[in-house]
Amino acid sequence: MKDKSYIWISFIVLIFGIWVMPKVIKKFEKADLMTMGKAPHFELINQDEKVINNESYAGKVYVLExxxxxxxTICPIMNMNMLKLQDAFYGNMKFGIASISIDPVNDTPAALKEHAKELGVKNPYWNMMTGEGEYIYDVAKKFNLYTGVNPEAAGGFEHSGLFALIDKEGNIRCRVDEHGNPILYYDGTDDKAVEWLKEDIKLLLDE
Structure with a gap:
């Protein structure tokens, strides 16, 4: 009887090793997303007049715009999609959002605080930031995200509607397209791209 019990226990342990352990190990591996390098450095002032930089998001997955x-034009759509992300990960202190204004003259910390209130910002790590114009445009350029002053454009500025996804170690991460090429950034005005972003944030949070 003891021999039979030993055989059954050994069999169960073997099955556990084959089916369960790989899944446990997989959780601690890197998500199946491309790593595009470190996010460029930034240091700005948020809606609470606090200095915020990359280190403020250390150990967090965050989305930058x-x-x-x-x-x-496109910002109201982007705002609504950021709110969807906030709601999807509400209460998760490992998730944050970085919104950098390209209109620092009007978007003072006080103005951004009011804007955050109107939007319904609840995530304590959703920073709406401002600073010197040329510095902000330089940061955007380093991210390879278009921003610029254009008096003829609606609102007087032009900018990309893309969201950057950044992991806990400060790396820009993304999925690949159907041809195996990295998409680099996610279209913040497109519902499907925002759903992809939700899925990929979950992957990074589990790393």
Whole structure:
């Protein structure tokens, strides 16, 4: 009887090793997303007049965008999609959002605080940031995200509607397209791209 019990126990342990352990190990591996290098350094002032930089997001997965509060075109769509991300990961202190204004003259910390209140910002790590204009445009350039002053554009500025996904170690991460090429950034105005972003944030949070 003891021999039979030993055989059954050994069999169960073997099955556990084959089916369960790989899944446990997989959780601690890197997510199946491309690593595009370190996110460029930034240091700005948020809506609470606190200095915020990359280190403020250390150990967190976060999404970064360039926007401005009075934008009449794509920003309202981007705002709604950021709110969807906030709601999807509400209560998770490992998730944050970095919104950098390209209109620092009007988007003072006080103005951004009011804008955050109007939007319904609840995540304590959703920083709406401002600073010197040329510095902000230089940071955007380093991210390879288009921003610029254009008096003829609606609102007086132009900018990309893309979201950057950054992991806990400060790396820009992304998925690949159907041809195996990295998408680099996620379209913040596209519902499907935002759903991809949700999925990929979950992967990075589990790393």
């Amino acid at each position: 360039f926007f401005f509060a009075k934008c009449p």
